[in-house]
Amino acid sequence: MSEEVPHQSDNNDKHFYSVIYKGCLQGSPGIPGRDGLPGAAGSPGRDGQPGRDGRDGQPGPVCPGSPVCPSGYVKFQDRCFKFSTDKKTYADARSACQAAGGHLAMPKDQATNNFLVNQLTRYPSGSNVYFGLTDLAQEGTFVWEDGTPLTGWKNWSPGQPDDYRSVEDCAHWWGSYGYKWNDRSCSDSDYYVCEVSAAVP
Numbered sequence: 001m002s003e004e005v006p007h008q009s010d011n012n013d014k015h016f017y018s019v020i021y022k023g024c025l026q027g028s029p030g031i032p033g034r035d036g037l038p039g040a041a042g043s044p045g046r047d048g049q050p051g052r053d054g055r056d057g058q059p060g061p062v063c064p065g066s067p068v069c070p071s072g073y074v075k076f077q078d079r080c081f082k083f084s085t086d087k088k089t090y091a092d093a094r095s096a097c098q099a100a101g102g103h104l105a106m107p108k109d110q111a112t113n114n115f116l117v118n119q120l121t122r123y124p125s126g127s128n129v130y131f132g133l134t135d136l137a138q139e140g141t142f143v144w145e146d147g148t149p150l151t152g153w154k155n156w157s158p159g160q161p162d163d164y165r166s167v168e169d170c171a172h173w174w175g176s177y178g179y180k181w182n183d184r185s186c187s188d189s190d191y192y193v194c195e196v197s198a199a200v201p
């Protein structure tokens with residue numbers, strides 16, 4: 001049996017050796033730690049400068065223009081019509097249209113006739129308006145200004161043409177009868193409508 005007695009010298013020994021180690025011995029460097037985790041993304045940078053404009057493209061193919069009418073004419077399909085502001089006899093009206101490079105209007109079909117008749121409201125109510133159709137060459141045989149006979153669509157007023165008093169050879173839109181057609185004395189002065197073809201400029 002022994003009493004446990006504090007070893008006074010133990011602490012002194014430890015202190016002694018620790019002094020020796022501190023002063024003379026040094027351990028090897030530790031192993032570097034592992035890389036840290038990536039940091040958070042930074043703020044976006046500022047916008048760059050705009051790029052330069054690209055070069056112009058090649059010109060497209062040249063398309064043919066659509067036909068147009070001379071000044072003062074109204075267009076219907078590929079034809080141009082001019083409504084007179086004066087009154088002339090049929091012969092003088094015909095000459096005026098020819099001098100302008102055309103002829104008196106030829107409403108050979110219902111669509112053309114309707115288009116023109118709808119424009120006649122520009123004239124005083126009940127006006128008569130010449131177009132290009134006569135039986136001057138042979139009584140009873142109506143021929144268009146271009147020499148073709150009237151064989152197709154027609155729009156005579158009932159009872160017309162009647163060659164009234166044997167002097168009526170020139171056709172006109174009859175204002176007193178809804179602008180249906182009538183034959184009339186060619187020496188009467190009336191409004192008239194000229195026609196030219198639309199042309200590609």
Ligand SMILES: [Ca+2]
Binds near residue numbers: 167168
């Ligand atoms: Ca006649």
Ligand SMILES: [Ca+2]
Binds near residue numbers: 160161162182184
């Ligand atoms: Ca008549």
